Ligand SMILES: C=CC1=C(C)c2cc3[nH]c(cc4nc(cc5[nH]c(cc1n2)c(C)c5CCC(=O)O)C(CCC(=O)O)=C4C)c(C)c3C=C
């Protein structure tokens with residue numbers, strides 16, 4: 001099989017983007033053969049060098065001493081001669097310029113020099129007390145990356161968020177009450193930040209680590225204020241989501257983009273983003289370690305179904321807005337299973353999606369349906385692996401540990417286990433530190449005004465370019481909320497109908513926010529007491 005690739009080597013550490021782009025031109029080479037597959041080098045284009053650059057950022061330290069293949073348009077690290085490498089190569093067989101073979105001999109020694117390096121961890125945030133639940137939900141639903149209203153109705157975003165958050169709060173509160181009265185997310189993320197900082201310092205990178213949450217304290221704005229106070233000159237932005245989704249990392253980056261735009265200090269501060277890191281060896285190994293350990297707790301470990309439960313997103317994010325989340329999730333599961341195979345663990349596995357909200361279609365199969373289905377098929381042992389998130393949170397502690405466990409036991413599954421979240425597991429933290437270190441040569445390397453970079457298919461490192469790569473058109477999405485069930489669907493065909501629904505909505509929003517109106521008089525509201 002012949003595959004067109006771009007082959008080049010770097011003669012020196014890629015400390016500057018300019019150096020990278022000039023060096024690759026000179027080092028184009030002929031065909032290479034890896035794992036029995038002939039890889040033909042073609043002319044090196046800047047598109048390819050961009051692919052190369054962005055993927056170095058996401059890779060482990062070991063990549064600096066071996067020969068590698070990078071595949072696009074969402075390239076991932078492929079390490080020959082594993083089976084996964086060949087499969088991925090076939091899967092991603094793409095036009096010239098999307099595969100890159102490289103050989104890099106230099107080490108990635110970094111000089112931090114007089115720069116002040118900061119790492120900004122981005123996360124979702126969670127209510128710390130039950131009183132925080134409704135305002136937290138308001139912030140979440142007011143996010144246009146969670147509910148994206150048609151342009152002409154954007155003015156309704158906040159009243160709608162108020163409405164939905166008030167309706168949902170009682171159910172959410174119940175969940176948070178059952179896990180101790182609040183989310184553990186802040187504590188966990190702070191601990192991860194602390195450990196990451198220690199690991200960076202141990203690796204001779206004296207960086208400060210900041211936590212910026214999207215929907216609760218410490219808000220991203222607060223983290224940015226601190227970054228400015230500390231005089232950080234180089235910033236690595238690291239979303240704490242292994243896989244990229246418009247609704248998670250994308251939303252946080254969108255917010256950062258807005259903050260950066262409005263601030264002179266920040267416009268001039270150099271930064272780079274590590275958009276997703278599920279493909280990193282350290283992360284994959286840490287996940288495999290956790291799974292291996294939990295499997296040993298079963299009486300017949302080899303009989304256990306490894307059940308990856310990922311957080312869902314509405315299907316339209318993937319199908320209409322180009323969210324790479326599903327592809328990245330599937331690849332992530334493949335990589336973990338390959339790692340387990342290397343350890344002679346060959347259990348069956350399933351991937352399903354949990355936590356859907358509202359009536360629109362989300363990624364399938366759904367976790368609850370799949371559990372019932374597997375129970376019916378006679379599966380007796382199941383190990384749940386939460387895979388979208390690296391901290392314990394309401395959806396692991398309540399949804400998986402209580403609801404899905406109960407459902408599984410009712411469905412005929414006899415033994416249920418759950419892999420803990422990675423938290424501050426040392427292999428994982430050390431790998432995150434490596435990811436940061438490997439990204440440092442690229443901080444600020446790409447001019448924001450670089451037009452070519454903006455048009456590239458792959459994430460390039462800066463907030464702006466990354467957002468331009470995914471979801472560039474910001475298409476309208478069906479909102480994933482219950483409210484929509486009674487009207488704002490594709491089947492709502494006439495503007496008259498929509499106008500009527502709008503009128504009802506405005507009345508309901510007014511009623512929910514003021515606590516007075518016809519629904520209260522008729523005893524319909526409040527729905528939850
Ligand atoms: C309504 C749309 C939502 C989308 C899309 C969504 C995507 C998404 N979320 C996570 C991770 C987490 N979400 C968490 C809480 C949470 N998420 C939504 C809604 C959407 N999430 C709601 C309404 C809530 C609040 C809890 C509830 O009422 O159910 C959390 C928990 C935080 C905590 O407090 O512990 C996490 C984590 C991912 C990874 C994701 C898409 C990939």
Ligand SMILES: [Fe+2]
Pocket residue numbers: 311
């Ligand atoms: Fe969520």
